[in-house]
Amino acid sequence: MSVFAIRHGETAWSLNGQHTGTTDIPLTGNGRRLAARMRPVLAANPFGLVLCSPMRRARETCELAGLGERAIIDPDLVEWNYGKYEGLTPKQIDEVAPGWLIFRDGCPGGEAPEQVAARVDRVIARSRAVAGDTALFAHGHLLRAFAARWIGLPASGGQHFLLNTGTLCVLGYYHEIPAVQVWNRPLLDEAA
Numbered sequence: 001m002s003v004f005a006i007r008h009g010e011t012a013w014s015l016n017g018q019h020t021g022t023t024d025i026p027l028t029g030n031g032r033r034l035a036a037r038m039r040p041v042l043a044a045n046p047f048g049l050v051l052c053s054p055m056r057r058a059r060e061t062c063e064l065a066g067l068g069e070r071a072i073i074d075p076d077l078v079e080w081n082y083g084k085y086e087g088l089t090p091k092q093i094d095e096v097a098p099g100w101l102i103f104r105d106g107c108p109g110g111e112a113p114e115q116v117a118a119r120v121d122r123v124i125a126r127s128r129a130v131a132g133d134t135a136l137f138a139h140g141h142l143l144r145a146f147a148a149r150w151i152g153l154p155a156s157g158g159q160h161f162l163l164n165t166g167t168l169c170v171l172g173y174y175h176e177i178p179a180v181q182v183w184n185r186p187l188l189d190e191a192a
Contacts, residue, residue, distance in 0.1 A: 002172040002181065003127050003150070004042065004135045005143050006065065008057040009034040009166040017089045020139075021082040021110065024056045031057070034166025037187035038065035041168065048132025051123065053077035053139060061166070062137040071137065074126075076119040079139035083110025102141060103159040113145070117155035120146045140165070147171060151178050 009031030013020040027035065042065050052062045052071040055078060062068045085093050085107050093100050106112035123146065127134040136143070140163045148157030150171045163169070163184050170182040 001048075001128070001130075002133045002170050004045070004047075004133060005146060005169040005171060006038060006042075006061060006135065006137050007140055007143055007163055007165055007167050007169075008053075008055075008061040008137065009064075011057050011165070013087070014140075014165050017091075018087050019082040019085050019089075019093075020057075021079045021086055023086060026056055027060045031166060032060065032064055034187070035061040035064035037166070038168065041187060042067060042135060045133055045135075047135050048130040049127065049134040050137075051077060051126070051134065052137040053079070053142075055079065055139070058137045058139065065137070067135055067137075074123065076122050077136060077138040077142060078119075080116055080141040080145075081107065081110035083107040085110065101159065103145070103156040113155040116142065116145050117149055120149045120155065124149060143169065147180060147183070151180065 009027045011020060011025050011027055011031055013025060050067045050070045050072065051074040052058050054073045054075055062071050080102065103113055141158065144158030144161045144163055145155040147161045148155055161183060168182065168185045168187060172181045173179055
């Protein structure tokens with residue numbers, strides 16, 4: 001059993017480095033291309049469960065990847081609630097909170113790492129209860145916390161996993177031990 005964790009494609013805010021939690025924005029044209037590249041990779045897998053964040057960028061990615069009809073919308077997959085930092089860049093946040101790190105500090109008016117960990121743990125439990133593989137369509141900071149929790153680290157361990165838009169990750173097992181099989185894999189055009 002494996003979990004295929006897919007970060008949504010590029011958005012205008014991801015291009016600018018703005019923290020995008022609850023703001024529901026669409027994919028860019030390039031984001032749609034990145035999402036469509038997932039289709040042939042995911043089509044070969046019958047997936048026992050497909051879960052998707054309710055945010056438009058994740059739903060569009062899921063649709064373009066060919067799994068939209070099978071997806072169950074799961075509010076636990078929504079991106080980290082950035083509270084007062086929503087829409088701000090890391091540089092803007094550093095001006096008001098020098099040295100801030102989401103995985104350690106959380107967000108004022110938003111979520112703490114422990115709150116995100118609780119949501120992620122529910123998704124992990126759902127994934128492990130299914131026969132077959134699971135596909136998750138979600139967001140950068142959330143999926144980084146997911147990877148940390150999958151291998152038994154606190155959500156703060158997500159700081160060790162960089163994750164670009166429109167990439168594929170696979171989490172599974174080494175013998176009986178939860179492990180990271182593939183991380184932050186971009187999918188290239190077939191012609192490239």
